[in-house]
Amino acid sequence: MRSKYKGALLIAGVLMVATALSAFGQSSPVTLTYLIQENLNTSAPTYGSGQLKVLQAMEKATGIHINFETVITDDFETVVQTRLAAGTSLPDIVNIPNPIPYLRQNLIAPLDELIAQYGPEIKKMFADEPALKASSTGTDGKIYCIPTIGEGRNAVHAKILWVREDWLQKVGLKMPTTMDEWYAVLKAFATKDPNGNGKADEVAMVSPTDTEYGPRAFASAFNINKQYGLGYSVDKSGKVVFDYIKPDAKEYFTFMNKLINEKLYVMVNGNERSLRLSNDTLGSIEGWPDVMGGQTKLLRNSAAPNGRYVPAPAPTSKVGGGYYLNPGPTYGYDASAFIMQSSKNKAAAIKWLNFQFTPQGDLLNNYGIEGTTYTMKNGKPVLLDFVLNNPNGMGPDEALQMVGGKPNWPIRNIEDFDVQVKMADQFVMPSIAIVKQFARAPSFPDVMASASEVDILKSPGSDIDTYVSENVAKFILGQRPLSEFDKFVTEVKGMGLDKVLAVKQAQYDRYRKVVGK
Numbered sequence: 001m002r003s004k005y006k007g008a009l010l011i012a013g014v015l016m017v018a019t020a021l022s023a024f025g026q027s028s029p030v031t032l033t034y035l036i037q038e039n040l041n042t043s044a045p046t047y048g049s050g051q052l053k054v055l056q057a058m059e060k061a062t063g064i065h066i067n068f069e070t071v072i073t074d075d076f077e078t079v080v081q082t083r084l085a086a087g088t089s090l091p092d093i094v095n096i097p098n099p100i101p102y103l104r105q106n107l108i109a110p111l112d113e114l115i116a117q118y119g120p121e122i123k124k125m126f127a128d129e130p131a132l133k134a135s136s137t138g139t140d141g142k143i144y145c146i147p148t149i150g151e152g153r154n155a156v157h158a159k160i161l162w163v164r165e166d167w168l169q170k171v172g173l174k175m176p177t178t179m180d181e182w183y184a185v186l187k188a189f190a191t192k193d194p195n196g197n198g199k200a201d202e203v204a205m206v207s208p209t210d211t212e213y214g215p216r217a218f219a220s221a222f223n224i225n226k227q228y229g230l231g232y233s234v235d236k237s238g239k240v241v242f243d244y245i246k247p248d249a250k251e252y253f254t255f256m257n258k259l260i261n262e263k264l265y266v267m268v269n270g271n272e273r274s275l276r277l278s279n280d281t282l283g284s285i286e287g288w289p290d291v292m293g294g295q296t297k298l299l300r301n302s303a304a305p306n307g308r309y310v311p312a313p314a315p316t317s318k319v320g321g322g323y324y325l326n327p328g329p330t331y332g333y334d335a336s337a338f339i340m341q342s343s344k345n346k347a348a349a350i351k352w353l354n355f356q357f358t359p360q361g362d363l364l365n366n367y368g369i370e371g372t373t374y375t376m377k378n379g380k381p382v383l384l385d386f387v388l389n390n391p392n393g394m395g396p397d398e399a400l401q402m403v404g405g406k407p408n409w410p411i412r413n414i415e416d417f418d419v420q421v422k423m424a425d426q427f428v429m430p431s432i433a434i435v436k437q438f439a440r441a442p443s444f445p446d447v448m449a450s451a452s453e454v455d456i457l458k459s460p461g462s463d464i465d466t467y468v469s470e471n472v473a474k475f476i477l478g479q480r481p482l483s484e485f486d487k488f489v490t491e492v493k494g495m496g497l498d499k500v501l502a503v504k505q506a507q508y509d510r511y512r513k514v515v516g517k
Contacts (some may be wrong), residue, residue, distance in 0.1 A: 033069060034093040038072050096336070114346055148331040155415045171189065204264045218315070221315045230465060248319045250482065292427070292428070296308050323439070368403045368405040373387050461503075
């Protein structure tokens with residue numbers, strides 16, 4: 001009986017593989033190599049371990065096995081540069097943070113014909129979302145990468161301002177919506193003892209990271225695209241401009257300098273930031289919703305039973321604002337897959353990438369494994385407690401990464417996943433409406449550059465970026481007088497800004513041509 005049982009299993013396995021091969025138009029199993037960032041959850045099995053159930057399911061469905069060459073995120077760009085510079089024995093697929101030099105060397109394969117023949121889901125995706133196609137298209141009009149689609153997540157997930165609701169009540173102020181109101185709130189938090197302990201230990205707002213000299217949202221209130229686009233934006237006429245030399249920038253520097261001088265905005269390291277978030281001495285911060293929900297719980301458990309961080313509307317100033325910036329429709333080229341020109345299995349590579357955007361691929365990448373991370377109810381996936389209330393304290397993405405979900409290869413992020421996560425946490429739930437109302441993509445998108453454009457973006461482009469970054473910090477910290485703003489503008493222009501703006505304009509015009517606007 002045991003031998004018959006084993007024989008039945010063997011036959012079933014052969015039939016399963018044969019079905020997958022037939023569905024993917026292959027006569028035999030294929031193995032591909034893929035150079036990619038390692039699983040972001042360091043507690044999870046590695047991509048190459050063979051233990052991730054999502055990858056096991058994908059191999060059964062496609063008949064394609066992936067040999068992963070993985071690198072931790074911090075070292076990834078350096079390793080990719082080294083591997084591609086060698087130019088030999090390259091993987092079939094690579095995530096490339098900066099693809100332009102390798103397009104010039106003809107190391108990356110154009111994908112148009114492969115997509116037309118083997119990528120129906122990718123073809124439909126590009127047709128439905130021309131902005132995705134535009135960001136994946138080179139200067140020769142050919143498609144060179146398959147991106148990760150961020151729009152579903154971006155619809156309900158953004159880095160936004162959070163404020164202590166209970167402190168607002170104690171100081172008798174309403175939720176701030178303008179920069180003047182924010183100043184009044186921060187001043188009250190710093191001077192009116194909102195935690196009620198009789199000590200002057202409150203900090204009104206701390207930096208969201210160790211090196212951010214102001215929240216993104218405060219920059220946006222003065223029409224500066226601080227995070228995405230690196231200060232380059234597009235005005236209403238379609239002209240690319242550099243935000244840091246506009247008069248609005250001086251208004252932003254002046255406001256942040258005032259906050260710094262009055263100690264209403266304090267630069268802190270990670271340890272102090274974590275401590276203040278939970279010990280009832282912090283009034284506001286810019287943060288991600290899923291993180292801030294957990295911070296409210298820590299605050300209530302450790303120091304303030306009625307304390308609560310709540311999401312705030314995107315503030316305006318007298319010159320504009322009123323929005324939060326999200327990434328564009330893609331998550332950049334380091335989250336995009338490029339097929340190497342040297343690959344002997346280009347068709348299989350595009351088939352495997354196409355699978356990621358099928359209904360089954362969407363389900364595996366966003367929800368994981370049925371019975372472990374989700375269950376089906378009324379024909380829809382519903383996340384289980386392993387994801388929403390993980391027994392080991394993992395966040396939702398981390399929990400999914402234990403089985404191979406929310407990976408680093410290209411996927412379509414599904415909005416419903418993030419809605420379920422946020423609806424499960426009473427402290428995060430209100431952020432959905434705020435993000436939907438105020439978040440938007442940067443006006444200047446991800447665009448591939450030509451070889452000549454790369455040279456200009458390196459120099460003077462990178463030189464300008466460095467110089468501006470240094471002087472923005474100096475203006476805000478009071479190390480350079482604001483009276484020298486006009487001199488600063490002249491200096492930046494003198495470094496060759498007109499050449500960089502010309503390149504950016506050409507990039508944006510190509511983008512609009514592909515998008516059809």
